[in-house]
Amino acid sequence: MKAISIQTFGSPDGLAVVDLPVPAPAAGQVLIATEAVGVGGVDTVIRSGALAAYGFKEGHIPGGEVAGTVTAVGEDVDVSWIGRRVWGFTGTGGGYVEQAVAPVEQILPLPGSLSAAAAVTLGSSGSVAHFGLRHARFAPGETVLVRGAAGGIGIMTVQLAARGGAAAVAVTTSSSERGERLRRLGATHVLDRSGDGGKEAPAGYDVIIDVVAGEDMPSFLDRLNPNGRMVAVGAVAGQPPADFGTRIMAAFRKSMSFAAFSAATVTPADLSAVRGKQFAAAGRGEIEAVVHELLPLDEAVLAHRKMDAGEVFGRIVLTP
Numbered sequence: 582m583k584a585i586s587i588q589t590f591g592s593p594d595g596l597a598v599v600d601l602p603v604p605a606p607a608a609g610q611v612l613i614a615t616e617a618v619g620v621g622g623v624d625t626v627i628r629s630g631a632l633a634a635y636g637f638k639e640g641h642i643p644g645g646e647v648a649g650t651v652t653a654v655g656e657d658v659d660v661s662w663i664g665r666r667v668w669g670f671t672g673t674g675g676g677y678v679e680q681a682v683a684p685v686e687q688i689l690p691l692p693g694s695l696s697a698a699a700a701v702t703l704g705s706s707g708s709v710a711h712f713g714l715r716h717a718r719f720a721p722g723e724t725v726l727v728r729g730a731a732g733g734i735g736i737m738t739v740q741l742a743a744r745g746g747a748a749a750v751a752v753t754t755s756s757s758e759r760g761e762r763l764r765r766l767g768a769t770h771v772l773d774r775s776g777d778g779g780k781e782a783p784a785g786y787d788v789i790i791d792v793v794a795g796e797d798m799p800s801f802l803d804r805l806n807p808n809g810r811m812v813a814v815g816a817v818a819g820q821p822p823a824d825f826g827t828r829i830m831a832a833f834r835k836s837m838s839f840a841a842f843s844a845a846t847v848t849p850a851d852l853s854a855v856r857g858k859q860f861a862a863a864g865r866g867e868i869e870a871v872v873h874e875l876l877p878l879d880e881a882v883l884a885h886r887k888m889d890a891g892e893v894f895g896r897i898v899l900t901p
């Protein structure tokens with residue numbers, strides 16, 4: 582079968598099309614003939630070599646989110662899965678392939694109304710958005726700022742906050758065109774990357790969901806209301822500066838909270854329950870899966886170039 586491998590860490594040119602044997606699903610796994618494969622931000626970070634210290638090696642097959650039809654099952658897996666269209670999570674790799682293996686507890690049936698591309702756009706991002714807002718104890722009537730709103734997690738957080746009754750949903754983004762698209766998804770205020778949104782923007786926020794982190798992160802603490810909560814769900818701009826903790830303590834009198842959230846702390850059953858509801862809602866048109874572009878699997882180099890250039894609004898989906 583055709584697969585994409587990271588032959589050399591570094592630029593997207595280090596990705597290559599390779600021919601691999603079709604894997605046999607082990608006990609507890611299913612084999613999925615892929616129709617759609619999501620290109621995640623973490624795939625580009627792994628490809629760059631930045632995570633080599635965490636055990637990622639050249640030869641790694643990137644990708645974690647796939648959708649397609651179950652063609653075989655391993656020992657102890659109900660054979661009635663065979664022939665069903667599913668979304669599946671393969672982990673931190675193994676997705677950029679024509680036939681992917683996934684643990685049975687990490688697959689979910691696709692409603693007939695949902696495309697495979699929509700499923701790999703919503704599957705992971707939607708649950709991070711849901712549980713990120715829950716971690717922040719978001720309640721209707723509160724003001725929310727989504728920092729780094731133009732990616733998969735941000736787009737879903739904007740929609741869920743708006744549907745959840747937020748009094749305002751502000752977003753940071755790098756262009757007015759993206760701002761307009763985010764407004765159509767539920768954003769009420771568009772700020773630049775530094776958080777400046779002019780006189781119209783709320784003076785403070787009850788909840789900040791931060792996908793970005795990086796050097797500018799401490800300045801967003803200043804935008805929290807008293808008792809406000811900032812939750813970091815990503816770090817696309819790298820780690821915050823070393824004095825971040827000092828900046829939190831300097832705002833002591835605001836009684837604010839800072840937390841990180843990772844979907845790794847949520848059980849597969851709870852993730853599946855939320856994904857199932859979101860897939861159904863997307864099938865009914867209540868939430869939108871924003872697919873940036875469909876590209877053939879062997880165009881993975883182009884997909885990664887576009888990701889590196891910051892051109893992507895939503896998700897690129899590879900179609901094997």
Ligand SMILES: NC(=O)c1ccc[n+]([C@@H]2O[C@H](COP(=O)([O-])OP(=O)(O)OC[C@H]3O[C@@H](n4cnc5c(N)ncnc54)[C@H](OP(=O)(O)O)[C@@H]3O)[C@@H](O)[C@H]2O)c1
Binds near residue numbers: 893
């Ligand atoms: N918490 C979890 O369980 C979980 C699960 C999966 C992934 N993640 C993490 O989530 C992140 C990826 O999320 P995503 O795919 O939604 O994000 P993304 O698309 O990679 O980035 C989101 C947006 O951030 C803005 N941005 C990029 N670089 C920036 C910079 N240097 N400064 C300010 N803004 C910048 C860009 O929008 P503009 O150009 O419009 O500003 C970009 O579209 C990764 O850090 C990944 O590790 C977390």
